[in-house]
Amino acid sequence: MVGDPRWITLPPVAKAQAIAQRVLTAPDGSRWLFGAHARWYRLDQADGRWHLSAPPPHPAIRSAARPGAPGTLGTPGAPGAPGALAPPVPSELIPTGPDFAYDRGSTQAFVGPDVPHEVTDGIRMLIKTHRGVPLEDFPLTGGFGEVFARDVAGTIAAVWGTIMWCAYAPAFDGNEALLSAFGEFLARPLPGDDWVRWLPMGSFDALITLYAERMRSGAEQAGLHLARVITETAAVLRADARFRPRADALIAMVGPLPTQPWLDHHALLSGAVRQAWLARCPPHLAAATLPELSPGDHFRHGLYDLVETLGYLAPRGMDPRTTAAALVAADVAGVCGTTEPYWAPGASGTADIVARLYPWIDDELRNALYVALSDPWHPLRGCWPRNGALPIAFLPPDRNTSAALLGAAYATGLAWCRLTGMSMPSNGFAVCRAVVQCLIHERDDPD
Structure with missing residues (x-):
């Protein structure tokens, strides 16, 4: 639809209506739209805003999503309830046409596959x-x-x-x-x-x-x-x-x-x-x-890339979205020098970072980030590196995936440091250092 040459000629109201009619409702009641930059956005049920958010990777969940009735959102009275008015689609989420042609290149870092x-x-x-x-x-x-x-x-x-x-x-x-x-x-x-x-x-x-x-x-x-x-x-x-x-x-x-x-x-x-x-x-x-142009949007796109890179976890029964939030939490804790709950004494730096990141992520990722940082016994802590290495269950399946995970994790780390004003660690982020262990023996070192 957006690739059609006539799309550019449509008035803004017609474009907004066309996108709104294609909003999808997933089985769990979450609402999704495919918009600007050829990426997905999720409705935050807490604040009624659309957030850039990589979609669920599981085929069954994706195939079960259905378009909602125009002008409605699920149930009456609340986001996700039939009869509730759908929030308007913000103009910045409406595809212009050219943005759908963007070549995203590769998320791989320069460890493993060398520069040609x-x-x-x-x-x-x-x-x-x-x-x-x-x-x-x-x-x-x-x-x-x-x-x-x-x-x-x-x-x-x-x-x-x-x-x-x-x-x-x-x-x-x-x-x-x-x-x-x-x-x-x-x-x-x-x-x-x-x-x-x-x-x-x-x-x-x-x-x-x-x-x-x-x-x-x-x-x-x-x-x-x-x-x-x-x-x-x-x-x-x-x-x-x-x-x-x-x-x-x-x-x-x-x-x-x-x-x-x-x-x-x-x-x-x-x-x-x-x-x-x-x-x-x-x-x-x-x-x-x-x-x-926008450090906040840059962070959100980096996190989107990280979630997509973690797609290899879905067949293993793990959720790439919440895992990505847990890995960000591990790096935040590493930069702040504490693994204690972020509300604990001496962890105010962590709390400041979290407060600056919250507005840029949806409610589901916000909650995952919160519990990973606040509860040392939460299962999401199982995603964190142990003794400098990734847990076995989270190891990427091959070199290219490892390089992509390293790149996406590092780019996301640099993005949230830029957004929050934190200095990047000179020895790398905790998650990135752990991923490097998967690549040390698979590099294209000079002959």
């Missing part, structure tokens, strides 16, 4: 090409001076910054050749250990600063050269699905600048370069920029 040789070779060629530029023309700005030595040019920082921003989950194998290419430029060792480098999500603003500082200083050719380096790097990265969605978005935002240098002139004067770049991102790639 053609990508690594392409990045090495870019480094070789751009390393010899005059330092006075390409100074390190945007915070890159904390990463690289003083004698490193901003062009190298542009390559690195592009890689880090485009990576879905920047947890890299300690022997990853892509990172080794930057070894001689680094001011200090990367965070992590011999097995994994736990890197923060790249800064979009740092890339903008590299470019904008040169443009504002009157060195327009240097600024445009940096834009070209960013675009060339993104073009190399898009061959790997773990980079592709954000790489495509970056190419769309920055790619036009070398041939249309006037595009950002007004934004440079008003200090609105960030907004100008984001405005150039086409609708079908907008989801790639969610971390910059």
Whole structure:
């Protein structure tokens, strides 16, 4: 329906009605709609809001869901009771059309399956090409001076910054050749250990600063050269699905600048370069920029990915949704340094994090997060890593699934840290460290 070219021409009221008529009621009374970003949303019975929420994976539950009567919700008087008026579908949940074409790439981290040789070779060629530029023309700005030595040019920082921003989950194998290419430029060792480098999500603003500082200083050719380096790097990265969605978005935002240098002139004067770049991102790639537009929505999409990655648990009789909430709880407890109930003395940091996450998840996940953190004897605590390893019942079935779980868990951890203002742990999150144990002997280490 949304893929039909006529969808874009419909008035908003007609679109809202078409989506509302396709709301589904599951056997347990929960209400679901398939909306914006080609993803599912669940009605929160507590607050009457639709929350982004991966659907139940069990085929029997999915096949038993039925469309509700238009304008009704189950039962009279309460969400899920026949005759109750359905809440309106918010405009942001109504598909625009292009958002359904978004390529989500891969949730895999860079442990297990390495970066393809053609990508690594392409990045090495870019480094070789751009390393010899005059330092006075390409100074390190945007915070890159904390990463690289003083004698490193901003062009190298542009390559690195592009890689880090485009990576879905920047947890890299300690022997990853892509990172080794930057070894001689680094001011200090990367965070992590011999097995994994736990890197923060790249800064979009740092890339903008590299470019904008040169443009504002009157060195327009240097600024445009940096834009070209960013675009060339993104073009190399898009061959790997773990980079592709954000790489495509970056190419769309920055790619036009070398041939249309006037595009950002007004934004440079008003200090609105960030907004100008984001405005150039086409609708079908907008989801790639969610971390910059809404940290809360970025967290919800990360949690959605985590639930989908845990789909292998459904045939084992476990619920991927509540398991995902329990794994988030394990990481929250690990970051706060306590496994005690979050309302216990000394656990106020945990309580603050939970309070900031609650508005972004539905009532079912909210309850799972609460009980996993508050009740040491609750069965959901059985999902938590033990002695640094995942419980046997939760082990992924193969390397690719392990890599996807690692990536989704790490991306979700970075997202909730960003949302709550917490600093990411330099040694990784508890769940991610446990998943790495499944991959240590299944890596694509260099020959």
